[in-house]
Amino acid sequence: MGRCFVFAAGELSLPRLYPREPGDLVIAADAGWRRCIEAGVTPDLLLGDFDSMPPPENFPHMERFPVEKDDTDTMLALKVGLSRGFREFHLYGGTGGDRLDHTFANLQSLLYLRRRGAKGFLYGRDFVWTVMENETLTLPREVENGLLSVFSLTEQSRGVTLTGVQYPLDGAVLTAEFPLGVSNHITGEQAEIQVEAGALLVGWQLPAAP
Numbered sequence: 001m002g003r004c005f006v007f008a009a010g011e012l013s014l015p016r017l018y019p020r021e022p023g024d025l026v027i028a029a030d031a032g033w034r035r036c037i038e039a040g041v042t043p044d045l046l047l048g049d050f051d052s053m054p055p056p057e058n059f060p061h062m063e064r065f066p067v068e069k070d071d072t073d074t075m076l077a078l079k080v081g082l083s084r085g086f087r088e089f090h091l092y093g094g095t096g097g098d099r100l101d102h103t104f105a106n107l108q109s110l111l112y113l114r115r116r117g118a119k120g121f122l123y124g125r126d127f128v129w130t131v132m133e134n135e136t137l138t139l140p141r142e143v144e145n146g147l148l149s150v151f152s153l154t155e156q157s158r159g160v161t162l163t164g165v166q167y168p169l170d171g172a173v174l175t176a177e178f179p180l181g182v183s184n185h186i187t188g189e190q191a192e193i194q195v196e197a198g199a200l201l202v203g204w205q206l207p208a209a210p
């Protein structure tokens with residue numbers, strides 16, 4: 001099974017795009033269509049309520065949804081990818097702009113994916129976010145002294161251990177009410193993050209885009 005790429009309408013960093021390979025699925029969520037055009041990518045599917053732009057003419061693979069619905073257009077795209085069996089998701093255009101609420105919704109969607117057996121990555125300009133739950137994550141150092149932030153998405157995340165970082169932790173408890181894990185740095189060749197019970201939102205710095 002390949003990867004599912006979802007384009008939303010927010011900030012897009014073109015150098016972060018993975019080359020498309022056979023078996024991949026590309027979905028544009030509403031005005032994410034414009035981001036696809038910027039990236040020179042033709043989506044396999046365009047969906048949304050089209051409250052951000054009129055639907056393009058003569059595009060054959062399009063699904064329209066009502067404006068009044070529980071799902072964001074990005075969440076609709078993720079649900080389509082899950083229904084087709086994809087378990088690796090890369091979200092572009094899901095951060096930045098004036099809509100902090102949509103950025104937060106997209107960060108929440110990473111937990112939605114994780115709890116359904118999938119892994120999602122949300123890309124900002126020079127940062128990428130993912131969610132881990134009751135597991136260990138190893139990150140190579142891509143930037144000298146690169147930033148690393150870790151937040152609890154559950155009321156408590158227990159047994160949190162961070163190694164290879166400026167501010168290590170050993171079996172700590174992180175809570176959703178206090179940002180203890182913000183603005184750490186990867187100082188070793190790699191950082192290892194472990195959480196024994198709970199869900200963590202993890203973000204780390206990428207090399208500066210050319």
